[in-house]
Amino acid sequence: MATRLPNYQMRDGVTRLGQSYFNPIWADLDSRLDALERVRINWDSQVAQLRELGLRRIDDYIRPLTDEVDALLEAARTETDGLAVALVDEHLTPVIAQVNAILAQAQTATDGIAQTLVDEHIAPILAQAQGVLGEIQAIRQQSNTSAQATLTEIDELRDSAQENADAIATLLAEAGWQEQLDNLAITALRPGDLARAGDYPTVNDDGQSAVGNVPDDIQAALTAGTASAALGRYDLAVNRNYQAHASTAIDLDLSAGPQVALVGNSSLRTVNFDNAPEDRSMLVIVFAVGAAGLSFTQLPSAAYWDSGEVPEAGAYWTQYLLWWTGSYWRGSVGMKQ
Structure with a gap:
């Protein structure tokens, strides 16, 4: 940045401290401060944009995950119900139909024949049917247990994904925008830091942003042990x-x-x-x-x-x-x- 220090420097025994010297300095500093104060940043807008960016990232990465989890959950439930129906249709229904046919035949015969049919044919079939029903119930219980474990795991994954999404949103809202704004080509001072007349942005001995004041600088220079000045006149309060x-x-x-x-x-x-x-x-x-x-x-x-x-x-x-x-x-x- 160009410096105008040569315009402000004084020379011992030459520079006269009066309006002809100070007024051009004040005018120059005032115009430069006015140009600096015109720089404005809409902090709320920047934060809103970064939050919107974080929400878009959540929609892009977290939302598909939750949708996939919901689809898997629904598929598990559908497959469990379908497995039970398939077992009944494949094994139990034919057996029941066969039993009903034999019973119908037995009713038209004598009591002895019916009893013989029952003992020889129906009883083994009923035992077989009961065994099949037991197997179906065991398979269904196992499927329910497996499905419940899958649902529990899915719920845990969903909760973890939600926690990650909340953490991402918090980090974006609280930290990310400040780092981006620090890279903008403006002073790091916030609006309102230049509160007194004659304030100007500068850096301290550590290279950090600071606020200087022209009247304070002049007073410090005039009261320094080695400073001197030539005054045409002065008066005292x-x-x-x-x-x-x-x-x-x-x-x-x-x-x-x-x-x-x-x-x-x-x-x-x-x-x-x-x-x-x-x-x-x-x-x-x-x-x-x-x-x-x-x-x-x-x-x-x-x-x-x-x-x-x-x-x-x-x-x-x-x-x-x-x-x-x-x-x-x-x-x-x-x-x-």
Whole structure:
């Protein structure tokens, strides 16, 4: 990807930090961010397509298996019933027909002849018929047992196939689509990750996708130990929170600023500085309105003041100049009246 870093680089002692320098940078970054934010991916559509793909795979591979199982089950049942019918038709029906014919003949004869016919012919045939019926029942019982075992095995295969189909659908829904989307030629950041003004996509030291911020980068560069900049002018915000504050104790948080504070001192007030930067120097200006004066927790004695004594307040106002060296405080009175 082409870089526009040369358009953003500053040169010591040459680059002037003002609107003529920063506004073209903001415009360029804004246009590039706008182009990036126009890239949209319909995540729900992608997931739906992949789920549909998984269902089609199930229809292609699992559905034929279940249909084949149903066909085998029906064939087993049909073959079992057909086997019993065939045995009856082939063996039992002819025997019964023969018995009926002999009985009909016996009824027309004398009792002795009938008895003889029964003993000589009918009884053996009936015994044979009973034996055939027993064999048929045994064969049918064996067929039922075999068919039941086959049905149980088929049910187990069907349950296993259903579990596999569910597992395939779950994997497609939960994992597969993410791997496919990762190969698209877009940033891996999700929509909404660029939340602050000046955010831009970048990579961290490990080569992973990350979010950078132009104002944060500039602030880090300007506050680095070796950084320098030439300013045509600058102004400072004024802390007016204690101008009409009634408390006798004032805590100024130097990590949040401002470095200029306006304090009303109709009565003596004590100023305490919090969170001075370590190993970095700064100037704090406290403008006291009133004649009661101020005392400073970090400058308790004359040794901390340039005049060799704790300064007295003016009759109307006093300007205190407090210098933080990076490890201790020194002070002086700039003006007073």
